[in-house]
Amino acid sequence: MPLYKTINFNSTTQILVWKITESLEDLLSKVVLKETTQLRLNGMKSELHQRGFLSVRMLLQEAGFNDFDLHYDAFGKPYLNPNERHTEPVEVSITHSHNFSVIIISEDAAGIDIELQREKIMRIADKFVNEKELSRLRCFDTNDYIRKLTVKWGVKESIFKIRNESGISFKNHIQVNTFELKDTKTTALLDFENTKQEFNVYFEEFENFTLVYAFEKI
Ligand SMILES: CC(C)(COP(=O)(O)OP(=O)(O)OC[C@H]1O[C@@H](n2cnc3c(N)ncnc32)[C@H](O)[C@@H]1OP(=O)(O)O)[C@@H](O)C(=O)NCCC(=O)NCCS
Missing domain, CATH: 3.90.470.20 (4'-phosphopantetheinyl transferase domain)
Known part of the structure; x- marks a missing residue:
């Protein structure tokens, strides 16, 4: 195609x-x-x-x-x-x-990530999402939970791709702010080595994939 x-x-x-x-x-x-x-x-x-x-x-x-x-x-x-x-x-x-x-x-400066929405992401959530983020996810529907986790993963990959610094931990250094799936955008914070950087993040879904892209807030 x-x-x-x-x-x-x-x-x-x-x-x-x-x-x-x-x-x-x-x-x-x-x-x-x-x-x-x-x-x-x-x-x-x-x-x-x-x-x-x-x-x-x-x-x-x-x-x-x-x-x-x-x-x-x-x-x-x-x-x-x-x-x-x-x-x-x-x-x-x-x-x-x-x-x-x-x-x-x-x-x-921009970073992008596409991910297939998979159940498996629930099993590894605690590897890349910190407790504060997890407690705010508030999903009663399993499918929505998977979709939200996939957005979070994509956000963290996108930010990593912008910064490209070894030592960044998805769980400990990148925090994605609260969002609803219908919002299609959110913000995130990278707090790494005494520097705090905010990001604007956008996402959309098609054919069971989640596309996320991020920009540094100037
Ligand atoms: C490098 C990394 C960002 C690639 O992401 P991915 O989801 O495996 O694969 P994607 O298809 O989304 O991205 C691959 C593309 O990223 C780009 N890329 C690779 N290394 C990169 C880097 N250091 N910085 C920015 N972009 C990079 C390349 O263009 C690559 O594609 P290409 O080589 O075919 O041109 C990822 O493997 C990684 O290292 N992530 C950070 C490590 C980490 O902390 N992971 C999990 C924590 S729980």
């Missing part, structure tokens, strides 16, 4: 979602890869991962970039170099899960 969804968040931020229905061969025929990317692709064990990885290159093309513009720092955080179509620097964040991949391109 071509592009599944475009969210024009504002004049400087765009989110692009790909639903991966193409075969590996089909995707390979539609992208041009630099050598380091080809080597990474060759090293991936799962075809699902390879297709997710390639579909991100399709999204980059939709946004006017290509694989030669995309690079990674030593921690694996992606960045985009300006090119002929985009001469100003922009931030990028990438996520893929099962048959979806998503990128956010923004002039602001």
Whole structure:
């Protein structure tokens, strides 16, 4: 399938979602890869991962970039170099899960995460949600509880992707403020190494997936 969804968040931020229905061969025929990317692709064990990885290159093309513009720092955080179509620097964040991949391109620092809503998240909740957050979740419906936990997980992954600092604990350093699923937005606080940083967070759901993206509050 071509592009599944475009969210024009504002004049400087765009989110692009790909639903991966193409075969590996089909995707390979539609992208041009630099050598380091080809080597990474060759090293991936799962075809699902390879297709997710390639579909991100399709999204980059939709946004006017290509694989030669995309690079990674030593921690694996992606960045985009300006090119002929985009001469100003922009931030990028990438996520893929099962048959979806998503990128956010923004002039602001942004992080993104897509997660499949799964029952399993209830069993690991105490690993990434602190007691104060748990007590505020107030869900009488199991499905809503799973959906809310998935939002919280996505928020923490998104914030981690912005900050990219080792030592950040999802449970101890990131607090997501109270929200209702219908709100589709909330705020969160990172309290790490004597620095407090607030974030604005947005989320939406489709096909049992939760998409979350976060921006640093300036
Ligand atoms: C790196 C990490 C953020 C990736 O998240 P994920 O849910 O496994 O996978 P996603 O598909 O959402 O994201 C993968 C993308 O994140 C990006 N990424 C990887 N490392 C990154 C980093 N240090 N900073 C920002 N972005 C990063 C990459 O673009 C990657 O995709 P690509 O290599 O194909 O381009 C995650 O594995 C991680 O390390 N999280 C923090 C550790 C932690 O505390 N975890 C659990 C606590 S209970």
